[in-house]
Amino acid sequence: MNEIMKMEHVSLAFSTVKALDDLNFTVQAGEIFGFLGPSGAGKTTTMKLLSGQLRQDEGIVQVFQKNVKNNDHDLYAQIGILSDNSGLYDNLSVYENLKLFADIRHLKKANIKEVLAKLKLEGQEKKLVKKLSRGMRQRLMFATVILHKPRLLFLDEPTSALDPATSEAVHKIILDLNKEGTTIFLTTHNMEEADKLCDRVAFLHQGHIMECGNPQELKVKYANNCICIQTNQGDMIQTTKDKKELISILSKMDNEILTIHSVEPDLKTIFLNITGREL
Amino acid sequence: MRLRFYKIKALFLKDFNLSLKNKNVMAMLLLPILFGVLFNYLLFDQLQDHLYILNMCQNLILATIPLSVQSSMIAEEKEKNTMRTLMLSDVSGLEFLLSKSLVSFLYILVMSTINFFLCEMNAELLPAFLGLSLLAGIAIIFFGSMVGILAKDQASASTLSTPFMLILYLPAMFATFNDIMAMIGKCMPTYALQLMFENVQNNVDFFCMDNLICLATMLFWIVAGIVLFQMAYKKNQRDN
Numbered sequence: 001m002n003e004i005m006k007m008e009h010v011s012l013a014f015s016t017v018k019a020l021d022d023l024n025f026t027v028q029a030g031e032i033f034g035f036l037g038p039s040g041a042g043k044t045t046t047m048k049l050l051s052g053q054l055r056q057d058e059g060i061v062q063v064f065q066k067n068v069k070n071n072d073h074d075l076y077a078q079i080g081i082l083s084d085n086s087g088l089y090d091n092l093s094v095y096e097n098l099k100l101f102a103d104i105r106h107l108k109k110a111n112i113k114e115v116l117a118k119l120k121l122e123g124q125e126k127k128l129v130k131k132l133s134r135g136m137r138q139r140l141m142f143a144t145v146i147l148h149k150p151r152l153l154f155l156d157e158p159t160s161a162l163d164p165a166t167s168e169a170v171h172k173i174i175l176d177l178n179k180e181g182t183t184i185f186l187t188t189h190n191m192e193e194a195d196k197l198c199d200r201v202a203f204l205h206q207g208h209i210m211e212c213g214n215p216q217e218l219k220v221k222y223a224n225n226c227i228c229i230q231t232n233q234g235d236m237i238q239t240t241k242d243k244k245e246l247i248s249i250l251s252k253m254d255n256e257i258l259t260i261h262s263v264e265p266d267l268k269t270i271f272l273n274i275t276g277r278e279l
Numbered sequence: 280m281r282l283r284f285y286k287i288k289a290l291f292l293k294d295f296n297l298s299l300k301n302k303n304v305m306a307m308l309l310l311p312i313l314f315g316v317l318f319n320y321l322l323f324d325q326l327q328d329h330l331y332i333l334n335m336c337q338n339l340i341l342a343t344i345p346l347s348v349q350s351s352m353i354a355e356e357k358e359k360n361t362m363r364t365l366m367l368s369d370v371s372g373l374e375f376l377l378s379k380s381l382v383s384f385l386y387i388l389v390m391s392t393i394n395f396f397l398c399e400m401n402a403e404l405l406p407a408f409l410g411l412s413l414l415a416g417i418a419i420i421f422f423g424s425m426v427g428i429l430a431k432d433q434a435s436a437s438t439l440s441t442p443f444m445l446i447l448y449l450p451a452m453f454a455t456f457n458d459i460m461a462m463i464g465k466c467m468p469t470y471a472l473q474l475m476f477e478n479v480q481n482n483v484d485f486f487c488m489d490n491l492i493c494l495a496t497m498l499f500w501i502v503a504g505i506v507l508f509q510m511a512y513k514k515n516q517r518d519n
């Protein structure tokens with residue numbers, strides 16, 4: 001796989017507050033990389049560094065194998081950014097908004113048609129943006145940032161203000177885009193979302209990456225060898241993967257076994273274990 | 280910074296379209312016209328001086344459009360976070376500023392023309408009047424842009440632009456009444472425009488001393504405006 005972004009020993013302070021502290025990670029082409037952490041952990045700041053909206057105090061920030069410059073127009077032509085407070089033109093219609101961003105990027109009308117279909121916005125073209133529901137608005141936001149078919153997409157908490165059903169729809173959009181080959185850098189404080197979507201996740205806590213890896217592998221790593229046996233009487237017995245112990249427990253059991261399975265913590269629990277902090 | 284024609288065109292069409300839907304902008308455009316009509320039809324019998332009314336309304340046009348209209352268009356984009364969306368869609372700060380300024384210039388030209396004919400001026404002088412008005416507009420537009428960039432929303436933009444408007448409007452208005460006002464007035468692009476247009480009317484050589492001083496005033500405002508705007512722009516980028 002080839003590397004699409006990387007940070008090496010990146011630090012950044014806002015006056016005296018250290019926002020990011022020695023960040024190191026890479027993102028591979030084609031993956032959904034989740035950046036997880038509670039509010040104030042430094043997720044948005046990291047995204048701003050990667051997209052040239054801020055400059056690091058120390059370290060290397062590279063996207064597409066090139067150092068990121070401030071306000072890097074060549075970069076903006078190739079990426080899409082859905083920031084945590086991107087806005088749309090309320091007094092323009094859905095179509096007028098899309099037409100504007102298509103014209104700004106010198107794109108054809110076919111691109112507009114394509115995103116309208118992809119994001120199921122057909123039939124809404126004439127509606128004023130201020131009359132859209134939150135979910136529709138977020139779809140349109142997505143549409144404006146993928147009009148030019150970027151190969152890299154930054155999404156800053158794309159579901160944080162949405163209800164579960166709308167979040168679900170946004171998840172589907174993200175997975176579809178990824179299937180088409182778009183690399184996605186996603187920040188979230190929603191661990192279930194990360195678990196569902198991401199190929200790899202990084203846990204960010206107070207500007208520091210505490211752990212990074214595939215969600216499944218992380219669960220195994222932090223599983224503490226735990227096994228759970230459930231009987232048909234409803235008893236739950238927890239034990240370890242130690243063979244002798246397991247056999248001795250099983251031999252002493254009177255009731256029928258319903259299930260035996262290894263117990264894996266969810267990402268939330270792992271995050272809590274590592275950082276001592278809830279999300 | 281980059282300047283790409285197709286981007287400016289797309290932005291200009293959007294900005295013009297949105298300005299028509301912006302109540303603040305429309306109110307500020309109507310004000311000088313309202314005054315013009317009022318002065319010309321109600322006060323002309325007493326004043327007997329079209330040039331005085333022309334100047335009064337032109338000062339109002341130049342104190343509102345490049346300042347209030349410009350700053351309120353920029354502040355609207357900040358208020359609704361669309362400025363950020365544009366910047367992240369590969370629009371440069373210069374393209375953003377230029378498209379807004381073109382809308383303001385268009386309004387200056389339209390309003391100045393209306394004012395000119397309301398005051399029954401000699402049509403032959405219109406090109407000179409528009410050219411000079413545009414020059415004065417350019418001298419002021421960077422201040423309007425600076426106010427727009429510093430303000431976080433339209434309400435604070437209008438508060439911030441009020442002192443600038445008074446500075447541009449009052450000395451030019453009262454320059455003929457009082458020596459001190461005349462002195463201050465000479466440092467304003469509004470009064471410079473007034474003096475230069477009078478010289479045009481009186482067929483004075485364009486490169487006379489008076490005009491050169493007026494041009495120097497405008498140039499000073501342009502340079503100072505660019506410097507201040509850039510400082511405001513950098514500050515805005517840092518704070519975001």
Ligand SMILES: Nc1ncnc2c1ncn2[C@@H]1O[C@H](COP(=O)(O)OP(=O)(O)O)[C@@H](O)[C@H]1O
Nearest residue numbers: 014019038039040041042043044045046518519
């Ligand atoms: N422009 C700024 N000026 C000062 N401090 C900032 C600025 N932006 C972010 N911070 C601080 O940096 C830290 C990380 O913020 P942020 O990246 O927005 O967190 P997250 O997106 O994970 O919620 C916070 O402590 C925040 O207060």
Ligand SMILES: [Mg+2]
Nearest residue numbers: 043044084156
């Ligand atoms: Mg954030």
